[in-house]
Amino acid sequence: MLGPVTLSLAAGECLCITGPSGSGKTLLLRALADLDPHDGEVLLQDMPARAIAPPQWRRQVGLLPPESSWWLRTARAHFHTVPPFTPALLGLEEDILDRPVNRLSSGERQRLALLRLLANRPHVLLLDEPTANLDADNTQRVEQLIADYRRQRHAAVIWVSHDPAQVKRVATRHARLIDGLLKEE
Amino acid sequence: MHMVVLSTTDLAIAATLVLLLALLSMYMRTGVSRQLLVAAVRTTLQLTLIGLVLKALFANAQPGWVALLSLSMLLIAGREVMARQERRFRGWWGYAIGTVSMFLSSFAVTIFALVVILNNVPWYSPQYAIPLLGMLLGNTMTGISIAMDRLNQAAWDQRSIIEARLMLGERWDVAVAEYRRKAIRSGMIPMINAMAAAGVVSLPGMMTGQILAGAAPVEAVKYQILIMFLITAGTGVGTLLAVSIGSRHLFDQRQRLCLDRLHAPDR
Numbered sequence: 001m002l003g004p005v006t007l008s009l010a011a012g013e014c015l016c017i018t019g020p021s022g023s024g025k026t027l028l029l030r031a032l033a034d035l036d037p038h039d040g041e042v043l044l045q046d047m048p049a050r051a052i053a054p055p056q057w058r059r060q061v062g063l064l065p066p067e068s069s070w071w072l073r074t075a076r077a078h079f080h081t082v083p084p085f086t087p088a089l090l091g092l093e094e095d096i097l098d099r100p101v102n103r104l105s106s107g108e109r110q111r112l113a114l115l116r117l118l119a120n121r122p123h124v125l126l127l128d129e130p131t132a133n134l135d136a137d138n139t140q141r142v143e144q145l146i147a148d149y150r151r152q153r154h155a156a157v158i159w160v161s162h163d164p165a166q167v168k169r170v171a172t173r174h175a176r177l178i179d180g181l182l183k184e185e
Numbered sequence: 186m187h188m189v190v191l192s193t194t195d196l197a198i199a200a201t202l203v204l205l206l207a208l209l210s211m212y213m214r215t216g217v218s219r220q221l222l223v224a225a226v227r228t229t230l231q232l233t234l235i236g237l238v239l240k241a242l243f244a245n246a247q248p249g250w251v252a253l254l255s256l257s258m259l260l261i262a263g264r265e266v267m268a269r270q271e272r273r274f275r276g277w278w279g280y281a282i283g284t285v286s287m288f289l290s291s292f293a294v295t296i297f298a299l300v301v302i303l304n305n306v307p308w309y310s311p312q313y314a315i316p317l318l319g320m321l322l323g324n325t326m327t328g329i330s331i332a333m334d335r336l337n338q339a340a341w342d343q344r345s346i347i348e349a350r351l352m353l354g355e356r357w358d359v360a361v362a363e364y365r366r367k368a369i370r371s372g373m374i375p376m377i378n379a380m381a382a383a384g385v386v387s388l389p390g391m392m393t394g395q396i397l398a399g400a401a402p403v404e405a406v407k408y409q410i411l412i413m414f415l416i417t418a419g420t421g422v423g424t425l426l427a428v429s430i431g432s433r434h435l436f437d438q439r440q441r442l443c444l445d446r447l448h449a450p451d452r
Binding site: 035037054058065067 | 345346348349350354355357363437439441442
């Protein structure tokens with residue numbers, strides 16, 4: 001269960017959320033993306049979520065889950081618009097978009113899922129352990145890319161992480177979620 | 186042409202075949218002999234009962250009685266549709282989706298056939314209405330239960346894909362379109378196969394029955410073709426309806442996938 005959580009985030013901020021497993025981090029992100037029923041109210045630039053059609057809301061408040069899902073043969077088929085960054089910036093080969101998705105490693109799929117999400121140009125990024133499957137080099141590339149996106153588009157980011165060092169590198173604010181309650185540090 | 190009237194002894198002889206099969210199954214420890222015997226007893230009792238009901242109904246062809254029997258057939262079929270789905274919707278929805286879809290398809294097609302095609306007086310004459318409705322309900326029931334089982338199972342298994350599509354801003358109907366299409370297909374395939382194989386591989390039961398009862402084969406064939414078309418229309422429309430209502434009910438007002446609306450079996 002997720003307790004009452006009050007939280008406001010300015011454009012361009014990056015809030016890292018840490019906390020033990022089962023404390024409700026994923027639940028909080030899912031509620032913000034309006035994927036689970038909740039009693040709370042979420043506003044984006046003073047507009048309540050319920051005033052915006054769900055597909056539009058989810059394009060503006062983009063959630064990246066820890067495991068990426070693919071349903072078409074190639075990654076490219078999943079993109080409706082051109083992503084704002086090239087795969088090369090994430091250490092991926094240029095032809096990766098046209099290779100069969102099921103042949104790619106989970107780390108490659110996870111980085112492509114980030115590009116796919118950014119292609120929607122969301123105002124808010126909800127990232128659920130976006131570097132969990134990545135080595136140090138690629139973790140650094142992902143962190144850099146998200147920082148660039150945040151700066152260029154004044155996007156707000158909520159980043160769930162297990163790594164204290166990563167929190168130090170990327171966060172402008174840090175909060176801990178314990179038993180469904182959020183405590184900012 | 187005349188019809189050979191069957192005596193109780195004739196049926197008893199046929200029953201010994203089932204008994205022998207049950208003994209053989211018991212000997213081979215298949216574990217179905219009990220089920221087999223119960224089903225055989227059920228079929229005897231249920232058919233005898235419906236025979237008596239039809240006899241009474243034919244003697245007293247009031248529209249009210251015809252409607253009452255039709256309604257009870259519908260309600261039992263609705264229960265059967267629900268029971269055949271492993272991941273049915275919880276609560277009344279599980280029952281209502283199948284029953285309402287069957288009502289809208291099977292009843293509409295039966296009444297259409299009775300009024301427009303058969304043109305009998307009175308149109309609700311039970312000799313035509315009840316067998317027609319029975320055949321439509323029986324097949325529509327199978328189509329709907331296969332399709333709904335498929336749809337709900339797919340939603341359960343492919344949850345992460347459906348939700349990933351929602352997260353990227355797809356509408357619920359786009360996110361579930363592929364599973365909806367596959368569910369409708371699987372509901373309609375048995376009927377399409379039956380039409381394709383009819384007369385070449387299998388002689389449909391109704392036509393066989395009419396021929397055994399002494400009808401001219403060409404007349405029996407015409408009836409069979411009519412029935413096949415009606416069943417196809419009824420099954421198709423019923424399946425489309427059930428899958429459309431069902432797939433919408435997998436999502437709430439905010440287009441969230443609501444798998445807690447599905448019944449989860451314990452094992």
